[in-house]
Amino acid sequence: MNQDFSPLLEAARRYLDIDDAPFYMPGHKRGQGIDREFMSIMGENIFRLDLPELPDLEEPIAEAEVLAADAYGSDRAWFLTNGSTCGVQAMLLATCQQEDKILIGRNCHKATIAGLVINGATPVYLPTDYLPEFDLDLGVSPKTLELFLNLHPDAKAVMLVSPNYFGVCGELAKMVAIAHSFNVPLLVDAAHGAHQGFHPDLPISALQAGADLVVQSTHKVAGSLTQSSILHLQGDRIAVEQVDRALQILRSSSPNLLLMISLDVARRQMAVNGKQLLTYTLGLAKAARSQLNQIPKLRTFSQVEVPNLDDTRLTVMTDCLDITGFEADEYLHSQLDVMAEMPTRSQLVFSLSFGNTQADIDRLVSGLQQLSQETNDCWSATADQQSLVSIPKSRLTPREAYFAKCDRISIDNAIGRISAESLCPYPPGIPLVCIGEEITFEVVEMLQAILRSGGVINGASDDSLKTILVVQ
Numbered sequence: 409m410n411q412d413f414s415p416l417l418e419a420a421r422r423y424l425d426i427d428d429a430p431f432y433m434p435g436h437k438r439g440q441g442i443d444r445e446f447m448s449i450m451g452e453n454i455f456r457l458d459l460p461e462l463p464d465l466e467e468p469i470a471e472a473e474v475l476a477a478d479a480y481g482s483d484r485a486w487f488l489t490n491g492s493t494c495g496v497q498a499m500l501l502a503t504c505q506q507e508d509k510i511l512i513g514r515n516c517h518k519a520t521i522a523g524l525v526i527n528g529a530t531p532v533y534l535p536t537d538y539l540p541e542f543d544l545d546l547g548v549s550p551k552t553l554e555l556f557l558n559l560h561p562d563a564k565a566v567m568l569v570s571p572n573y574f575g576v577c578g579e580l581a582k583m584v585a586i587a588h589s590f591n592v593p594l595l596v597d598a599a600h601g602a603h604q605g606f607h608p609d610l611p612i613s614a615l616q617a618g619a620d621l622v623v624q625s626t627h628k629v630a631g632s633l634t635q636s637s638i639l640h641l642q643g644d645r646i647a648v649e650q651v652d653r654a655l656q657i658l659r660s661s662s663p664n665l666l667l668m669i670s671l672d673v674a675r676r677q678m679a680v681n682g683k684q685l686l687t688y689t690l691g692l693a694k695a696a697r698s699q700l701n702q703i704p705k706l707r708t709f710s711q712v713e714v715p716n717l718d719d720t721r722l723t724v725m726t727d728c729l730d731i732t733g734f735e736a737d738e739y740l741h742s743q744l745d746v747m748a749e750m751p752t753r754s755q756l757v758f759s760l761s762f763g764n765t766q767a768d769i770d771r772l773v774s775g776l777q778q779l780s781q782e783t784n785d786c787w788s789a790t791a792d793q794q795s796l797v798s799i800p801k802s803r804l805t806p807r808e809a810y811f812a813k814c815d816r817i818s819i820d821n822a823i824g825r826i827s828a829e830s831l832c833p834y835p836p837g838i839p840l841v842c843i844g845e846e847i848t849f850e851v852v853e854m855l856q857a858i859l860r861s862g863g864v865i866n867g868a869s870d871d872s873l874k875t876i877l878v879v880q
């Protein structure tokens with residue numbers, strides 16, 4: 409196919425020249441009625457192209473999705489304008505219903521738990537491996553998947569995250585083979601993997617590994633606008649109609665055209681120039697790692713230490729700086745305007761892409777040099793900073809817990825009760841306790857430690873975490 413062509417960009421270009429009398433929505437009527445100050449900041453074209461799904465646009469949208477499927481190697485692609493959140497939920501709704509069992513990597517994003525509230529399925533959480541040296545979640549291993557499939561051969565699907573927030577991709581091809589040997593489809597939340605498959609030095613993509621349904625947040629690491637994602641289907645384990653039906657329920661009936669144009673253009677960019685752009689990005693990441701590793705008290709890791717790592721995701725360990733990742737983040741942000749993607753208690757994660765420049769890397773390196781000089785001598789914080797918490801016991805499905813009667817109680821009295829909310833340090837948005845699970849002492853301790861050290865807990869109806877919603 410002609411990957412150099414962008415049908416939606418072409419359609420947009422045509423629409424810029426059309427001077428219609430717009431009696432359709434949105435109400436700003438191609439910018440004619442938009443707030444003038446907003447227009448002066450944003451420019452005119454963005455409003456002229458903020459169009460609904462007009463009949464003329466249906467064909468280019470369909471054409472753009474076909475090109476995306478071709479570029480990424482799937483059989484069918486759907487553009488999403490409500491992020492991978494929508495895609496994750498569509499994957500769950502398309503494959504499982506109330507009372508079905510699904511195996512889910514415990515490092516799943518909170519969107520997955522919300523998806524379980526929607527479809528009513530019973531999750532069996534798969535424990536993930538952990539590398540203490542880097543306080544690193546390694547995702548689910550093939551061995552664990554096989555063990556759990558043997559224990560739960562009636563599972564309707566398996567859902568894994570790959571890559572995770574740290575860029576760890578795991579042995580996905582093996583996992584696909586295992587799931588398929590049990591005749592179970594493998595769904596992959598590849599929100600962080602929209603650039604995979606376009607460079608030989610990156611781990612293979614979930615689609616290349618053979619996964620059945622895959623969602624990618626094109627906006628996170630490739631070049632589309634925030635909230636735009638693509639859902640892909642391959643093979644015949646899941647029917648196109650199942651996915652269509654789920655998307656009918658979950659998608660907005662007013663998808664944002666600007667987001668869809670950006671998906672089409674990002675696809676073209678990756679298909680045509682992806683290898684070159686990623687060679688550049690990997691070069692930046694390599695240079696950054698080698699300079700950072702020379703700074704006293706700082707450590708990073710790459711594919712050498714962690715197999716199947718996406719090297720464009722750069723994690724800097726702050727455990728020897730005598731400060732947490734949250735404090736390091738605050739310093740870099742407030743003093744130097746260097747902004748990380750994610751701080752944790754022991755790390756700072758930087759997301760690199762072809763949008764970054766050498767000047768960005770220079771600022772990152774000199775910022776961390778400065779930080780290293782200003783902090784005390786090394787102390788081994790690792791034991792205190794590790795974020796490993798055992799999976800709490802499931803007592804109700806997420807849906808049962810969501811619709812159950814709830815009480816708000818003091819967190820001190822919550823141990824042993826069933827949580828009516830999913831509590832996730834954010835980012836990465838991975839729940840420490842999921843809705844429907846028993847609240848443990850260990851979870852409460854970890855949540856409070858994260859809050860004390862400057863982290864944010866998402867999903868808590870009481871931000872201070874003094875109280876929590878529990879099932880009556």
Ligand SMILES: Cc1ncc(COP(=O)(O)O)c(C=O)c1O
Pocket residue numbers: 490491492493494496516517519569572573597599600625635637836837
């Ligand atoms: C692993 C994972 N899955 C899904 C999502 C949700 O993606 P989106 O923000 O595109 O809705 C995120 C967001 O950070 C994520 O990290």
